[in-house]
Amino acid sequence: MQALQIYAGPVARQSIAQNGLQPSAIRTIPAAAGGPKGLVLGALDRFIFGDWLNGSTQPIDLVGASIGAWRMATACLNQSAFGFRRLEHDYIHQHYELPPGQKRVSAAMVSELFGKNLQAFYSGRVQEILQHPRYRLHIVTSRGRHLLNTEHGLRTPLGYFGAFVTNVVRRKAMGAWLERVVFSTPEAVLPFGTDDYRTRQVPLSERNFNQALQASCSIPFVLKAVHNIPGAPPGAYWDGGITDYHLHLNYLPGTAVATDSIANQSDSTGARCPFDQGDLVLYPHFQKAVVPGWLDKSLKWRHHATPHLNRMVLLAPNPEWVKTLPHGKLPDRTDFTRYGNDLAGRVKAWNAACSASTQLVDEFAAWLQKPDMARVQAL
Numbered sequence: 495m496q497a498l499q500i501y502a503g504p505v506a507r508q509s510i511a512q513n514g515l516q517p518s519a520i521r522t523i524p525a526a527a528g529g530p531k532g533l534v535l536g537a538l539d540r541f542i543f544g545d546w547l548n549g550s551t552q553p554i555d556l557v558g559a560s561i562g563a564w565r566m567a568t569a570c571l572n573q574s575a576f577g578f579r580r581l582e583h584d585y586i587h588q589h590y591e592l593p594p595g596q597k598r599v600s601a602a603m604v605s606e607l608f609g610k611n612l613q614a615f616y617s618g619r620v621q622e623i624l625q626h627p628r629y630r631l632h633i634v635t636s637r638g639r640h641l642l643n644t645e646h647g648l649r650t651p652l653g654y655f656g657a658f659v660t661n662v663v664r665r666k667a668m669g670a671w672l673e674r675v676v677f678s679t680p681e682a683v684l685p686f687g688t689d690d691y692r693t694r695q696v697p698l699s700e701r702n703f704n705q706a707l708q709a710s711c712s713i714p715f716v717l718k719a720v721h722n723i724p725g726a727p728p729g730a731y732w733d734g735g736i737t738d739y740h741l742h743l744n745y746l747p748g749t750a751v752a753t754d755s756i757a758n759q760s761d762s763t764g765a766r767c768p769f770d771q772g773d774l775v776l777y778p779h780f781q782k783a784v785v786p787g788w789l790d791k792s793l794k795w796r797h798h799a800t801p802h803l804n805r806m807v808l809l810a811p812n813p814e815w816v817k818t819l820p821h822g823k824l825p826d827r828t829d830f831t832r833y834g835n836d837l838a839g840r841v842k843a844w845n846a847a848c849s850a851s852t853q854l855v856d857e858f859a860a861w862l863q864k865p866d867m868a869r870v871q872a873l
Contacts, residue, residue, distance in 0.1 A: 525562025527735025
């Protein structure tokens with residue numbers, strides 16, 4: 495059974511038909527939120543960043559939310575393949591001991607332990623990320639507004655209820671409750687337009703890196719919000735997947751959104767630059783659908799492709815292959831409840847899924863050598 499499915503927008507498909515998929519054609523790589531589901535992409539990450547992209551020299555923008563931000567920050571480390579192996583190990587082995595008689599641990603406990611793990615992971619290495627010669631990192635977070643400006647036992651659930659209702663009516667209107675705040679490599683411009691949603695950009699630094707990354711991973715009610723990140727507007731910051739679950743963004747060819755570091759960019763459309771058919775977005779993802787926001791998961795009419803994806807090449811596991819993994823699914827957050835304090839059982843299942851995912855790399859590498867357009871499906 496084939497494990498890998500390849501999808502492409504119309505411009506990307508035309509480029510591949512003419513030239514194959516060349517590492518020099520890639521300008522942007524997004525990485526989705528999705529918690530443990532991202533583990534299945536570890537082998538692809540090691541191959542793409544540790545091997546394939548070494549055959550090119552162009553700058554590349556890396557855009558990540560939640561676990562995707564952790565993955566893309568790791569891609570910026572020297573010898574990133576070793577970093578990805580450690581990420582996989584650390585994520586799989588994270589454990590939050592359940593108190594007797596309880597099904598979940600407190601958000602405060604998860605945040606404390608997760609924050610310590612992130613600090614240990616990147617200790618002394620932040621400058622490697624910020625000064626990478628090729629990769630420009632963009633960490634997506636969601637900043638609360640009004641009722642959600644601070645975390646509170648009553649106001650926070652009310653605020654998210656308001657965000658949910660507003661989002662059903664119109665995604666852009668959810669900006670009244672939450673705004674997209676992107677922490678970027680200093681002087682990097684955003685590789686996507688921001689007319690879709692209220693947006694700010696903040697430079698990454700040694701002072702705010704860990705807090706920005708933890709905020710991007712802070713699922714509401716599972717982890718605590720991160721407050722008052724240095725260099726950024728005050729307030730509560732949560733998981734970047736809330737506003738941008740799968741980063742369904744208007745990726746700009748070449749470069750360029752000129753930006754004031756923390757200026758509101760909700761009215762900016764981004765300056766487009768000339769491009770050719772080789773200016774592509776490569777997206778290793780765990781499914782075909784590129785869902786805009788976390789609150790859109792149940793809104794199936796927002797799961798279809800748009801012109802924003804025209805230059806995208808998306809790599810995803812075959813749903814039939816996924817059924818061969820433990821429990822017939824990708825690792826996900828329900829496994830923390832399924833296994834409870836049985837850390838060994840969860841580690842065994844997740845390691846099995848990660849080991850199986852090397853088939854994705856074998857198939858992708860073979861296809862790169864001999865691109866078969868019959869395998870490239872419409873995105």
